[in-house]
Every structure is written in structure tokens, then in C-alpha cells.
Amino acid sequence: MYLFLAIGSARTQQPSSEETCQWLCQEAVKRASKRYPQWENQLDIADLRKTKGAAVLDFDDIIKSVLSDNEQVSIVLKSDITNGTHGHANGQNGHRFSTDALDGQLETPSEYLLLDGNSMSCEDLVALGQNKYKIRLTQESRKRVQASRDVLEQIVKDNKVVYGVNTGFGKFARTVISKDDILELQMNLIRSHAAGVGQCLPIHRIRMLLCNRINILAKGYSGISLHNLEKMCHMFNASCLSYVPEQGTVGASGDLAPLSHLALGMIGEGKMWSPITGWSDAKTVLQANGMEPIVFGPKEGLAMINGTQFISALGAEAIERAENIALQADVVAALSLEVLKGSTRAYEKAIHYARPHKGQIAVAERFRALLHSQTHPSEIATSHRFCDRVQDAYTLRCCPQVHGVVHDTIEFAKGIMTTELNSATDNPVSRGNKTR
Numbered sequence: 001m002y003l004f005l006a007i008g009s010a011r012t013q014q015p016s017s018e019e020t021c022q023w024l025c026q027e028a029v030k031r032a033s034k035r036y037p038q039w040e041n042q043l044d045i046a047d048l049r050k051t052k053g054a055a056v057l058d059f060d061d062i063i064k065s066v067l068s069d070n071e072q073v074s075i076v077l078k079s080d081i082t083n084g085t086h087g088h089a090n091g092q093n094g095h096r097f098s099t100d101a102l103d104g105q106l107e108t109p110s111e112y113l114l115l116d117g118n119s120m121s122c123e124d125l126v127a128l129g130q131n132k133y134k135i136r137l138t139q140e141s142r143k144r145v146q147a148s149r150d151v152l153e154q155i156v157k158d159n160k161v162v163y164g165v166n167t168g169f170g171k172f173a174r175t176v177i178s179k180d181d182i183l184e185l186q187m188n189l190i191r192s193h194a195a196g197v198g199q200c201l202p203i204h205r206i207r208m209l210l211c212n213r214i215n216i217l218a219k220g221y222s223g224i225s226l227h228n229l230e231k232m233c234h235m236f237n238a239s240c241l242s243y244v245p246e247q248g249t250v251g252a253s254g255d256l257a258p259l260s261h262l263a264l265g266m267i268g269e270g271k272m273w274s275p276i277t278g279w280s281d282a283k284t285v286l287q288a289n290g291m292e293p294i295v296f297g298p299k300e301g302l303a304m305i306n307g308t309q310f311i312s313a314l315g316a317e318a319i320e321r322a323e324n325i326a327l328q329a330d331v332v333a334a335l336s337l338e339v340l341k342g343s344t345r346a347y348e349k350a351i352h353y354a355r356p357h358k359g360q361i362a363v364a365e366r367f368r369a370l371l372h373s374q375t376h377p378s379e380i381a382t383s384h385r386f387c388d389r390v391q392d393a394y395t396l397r398c399c400p401q402v403h404g405v406v407h408d409t410i411e412f413a414k415g416i417m418t419t420e421l422n423s424a425t426d427n428p429v430s431r432g433n434k435t436r
Contacts, residue, residue, distance in 0.1 A: 019062070019064075020059065020061060021060070021061045021063060022060065024073065025048055029043045043077060050067075050073055050278070051071075052071075052278035057073070072277060072280045108134075109131060111134070112133060113128065113133040113135050114137070115138065115211075115214060116137070116215075116218060117144075117215055117422060117424070118219065120212070120215045120418075120422050121418055122417055125208055126208070128207060128208060129204040129211070129313075129317070134237040135236055135237065137218050137230070141219070143220075144218075145224060147220065147431075148222065149223055149226060149430075152298055152430055155298075156298050161176055163427070164302040164427065165298050168185075169189065182297075183296070186298065186299070186301030189301040189302060190260050190263045190296070191264065192260075194270065195248060196245030196246075196247060196257040196258055197247045198246040200243050200245060201245070205314065205317070206244050207236070208313040208317065209244060209258065209262055210236050212309040212312060212313045212316075213232075213304070214229065214232050214233060216425075217229050219422070221430060222424060223298075223299045223300070223303055223426075223430035224300055224303045225297055231266075231292075235291065238274060238291070239273075239274055239275055240273075240274045240291065241272060242261055242265025242270065243261060243264075243265060243270055243279070244261040244262055244310075254307060255311060259309065260305050263301065263304040263305065264282070267295070268286060269282055272285035273285065276289065299430070303426060307425050307426075315413075315417050319413055319414050319417055322413075323410050323414070326407055329406075330403055331370065333367075334367050335370075337371065337392070337396050337399075340396065342392040343392055346392065346398075347367040347368050349365070349368075352364040357404055359403070359405060359407035359408035359411070360405075362404065362407060363407065364400040367399065
């Protein structure tokens with residue numbers, strides 16, 4: 001539980017020139033107790049921090065000397081520390097005082113990665129999460145997005161009844177929505193489904209989630225307007241990131257809750273984070289970055305949450321980590337063989353081409369590159385060249401067979417995930433001159 005205040009905002013009483021941070025904490029507790037009576041016995045303050053940078057403020061500090069007008073501060077409660085929330089938020093998996101928010105830590109990338117809805121890889125998505133690239137749409141994707149939107153606009157103009165455009169959702173699919181209420185329908189869809197729980201995703205995973213969704217919208221099947229999609233790209237490039245809880249997804253039927261939270265910040269509601277503001281109200285963050293909230297038109301709210309981008313983003317990260325760990329395991333095994341004075345003969349090319357599993361061949365080749373050879377002789381290997389050992393232990397000589405199947409499995413999972421990273425799951429699908 002964290003309390004947020006904006007110094008000098010309309011929501012906070014203006015402090016006098018001599019008021020201290022202690023007064024600010026007392027004001028926050030007073031307001032929180034009034035709004036949330038159930039918190040009354042839980043509001044013991046541990047410390048006060050700047051939301052941007054997480055610098056700890058002394059309770060005796062004069063407010064005017066340590067804080068600027070409209071600067072955001074966060075109050076940490078003792079309960080946050082005792083239940084582990086505070087530690088969770090300080091880098092392991094957190095958001096309030098993430099190290100991403102520290103001044104000078106987040107550099108603006110200079111390179112761009114082009115999104116077309118068809119070419120995203122697991123490696124690309126993880127790199128985007130790590131803030132290595134900005135993004136922009138390809139010209140072809142822009143044309144497809146516009147063509148898809150034109151179909152939706154024509155449907156509305158012709159008063160045709162299409163699910164999710166001018167009808168209710170799920171059980172209310174047969175309920176036709178009047179033209180005057182279509183925009184409110186889309187905004188309310190986002191608000192009603194933003195019901196996730198638990199800790200907030202780390203900053204890099206929110207960035208992955210946002211980029212992943214933009215990539216699918218760029219495919220041109222969702223009916224999103226090009227104007228709003230470009231706004232989303234600007235938000236990503238400025239790292240204006242919505243508050244997205246870790247729990248609350250339907251999985252393969254659509255990551256409805258997390259994607260709704262993602263969209264909620266974009267429409268100026270809920271919380272957002274950016275490097276120049278830290279965590280604050282979404283409208284405040286967007287305004288500080290020179291942006292306006294998105295207003296979703298017909299079908300656009302549905303387009304935002306019809307997808308598996310939450311589970312696929314986490315899956316892509318898991319696959320990339322697994323791949324790195326598997327490669328490290330190959331190196332560790334090779335070093336172990338060297339230390340145990342094993343033989344490299346079990347990794348000869350001809351042996352593994354007799355049983356040509358792809359992963360097994362690759363691991364054996366990696367071992368040969370790392371270990372003793374005529375080009376790179378090993379003193380350890382040379383020292384026991386004429387020993388009386390017939391063969392090494394099974395666990396050493398069969399590393400390519402054991403490690404190889406792990407690499408094959410990771411490659412298989414990566415192929416499935418790469419397909420999903422570039423797959424539209426909208427209902428209805430709008431493409432070119434057709435809506436289905």
C-alpha cells in the first residue's frame with residue numbers, strides 16, 4: 001500500500017513556507033483515512049520518498065527546499081516493509097521505486113526497430129523491454145492499418161450490426177448499441193476489465209507488453225485507427241507505461257485484465273510511469289511528456305484487449321532466458337570435462353552425424369570449439385593423452401545427447417512463441433475490405 005501526493009496540485013493543500021515533510025505525511029494519512037476507513041490502523045509511516053528517483057526525504061526537511069511545485073512523492077508504510085512489499089518494489093520485481101526510475105539510469109535509445117506485425121522475434125521483444133530500441137511502423141503496416149480502419153468506419157456509417165462494433169460483448173452480443181453510445185461502450189469495456197490484482201509488473205515487462213500489442217495492431221487485422229496506433233508508439237518511445245498488475249488474465253481466451261490496465265493508462269485513467277515523472281496519475285504523466293490521452297473510437301477498446309500479448313511476452317522472456325542458461329550449461333560442462341581430464345574423442349563430428357539430432361550435433365560442435373584441438377591445444381588435455389583410461393563417465397561423454405534435447409525443446413518452443421508474437425486473435429477480424 002503506497003500513498004501518492006502531488007505537491008502544489010489541486011488535490012493537495014498548499015503548504016506554507018515553513019511546513020516540513022512531516023506535515024506532508026500527516027496530510028496524506030488524514031486524507032487516506034477519510035477515503036479508506038479500513039486502512040486507519042495500517043497507516044504507520046516508514047519513510048517519504050521522491051517518486052522520481054526514490055530519494056528518501058527527512059521528515060524535518062522544509063518542503064519548499066527539497067521539492068518542486070507539482071513534484072510527486074510516495075509515502076512508504078511500515079506494513080509495506082514487514083510484509084515484503086517494499087523489498088519487492090525495489091528492483092526484484094517492483095515498480096514503485098524501480099531502479100529504472102533513478103535519474104540517469106534510463107538512456108534514450110537512438111536506434112529504431114520497425115514493426116510490421118509479422119517479424120517480431122523473442123530476442124527483439126526482450127531487447128525492446130530492455131530499452132535498446134525505439135519503435136516505428138513500416139509503411140506497409142501503416143497502409144494495412146488504415147485499410148482495416150476504413151472498413152470499420154464504413155460499417156458504422158452504414159449502420160450494419162457487427163459484434164463488438166455496435167453490439168454488447170459475450171452474453172450481450174445480441175444487444176445492439178446506439179450510435180450515440182458506441183464510443184462510451186469502448187471506454188467502459190476498458191474500465192470494467194481493468195480488474196487485475198497483485199504487484200505491478202516490472203517496468204521492462206510492461207514495455208514488452210505494450211510493444212507486443214502495438215506489433216499485433218500493426219498487422220492490420222484489428223481495426224485500430226492509425227492515429228491512435230501512432231500515439232501508442234509515441235508512448236512507448238517516451239516510456240509512458242501504464243500500471244499493470246501481475247495477476248488477472250484469461251490466458252488463451254485473451255489477456256483481458258492486463259491489456260485493459262495497459263489501455264487504461266493510455267486513456268488518462270489509473271496510474272502511469274515515465275522516466276521524468278516516476279509513478280503518478282496517468283493524465284499527469286502524459287501531460288508531462290507532452291501527450292494527450294487516447295480516445296478510443298468504434299471497436300478500438302475491444303481491439304486493445306483481444307490478444308495474448310501478456311502471456312506471450314512473459315513466455316518470450318522465459319525462452320530467451322532458458323536459451324542463455326542452456327548455452328551456459330554447455331560451457332560449464334566443457335570446463336568440467338577439462339578439469340576432470342576427460343577426452344574430446346566422444347565429441348568427434350562423425351560420431352554425432354551417425355545419430356543426427358540437430359541439438360546434439362550443435363552441442364558436440366560447441367564442445368569441440370571450446371576444448372582441446374590442434375589449433376588451440378590444451379596443456380591439461382596433452383598431459384593425460386597417453387593415460388590408461390578407456391572412456392570417460394557416461395555423464396561426460398554423453399553431454400551432447402543430454403544437452404542437445406534441451407536445445408531442441410527450446411527451439412521448438414521458440415518457434416511456437418514466435419508465431420504467437422505475430423498472430424492476430426481479434427474477434428471480429430477486420431482486414432482490407434472484409435470484416436469477419
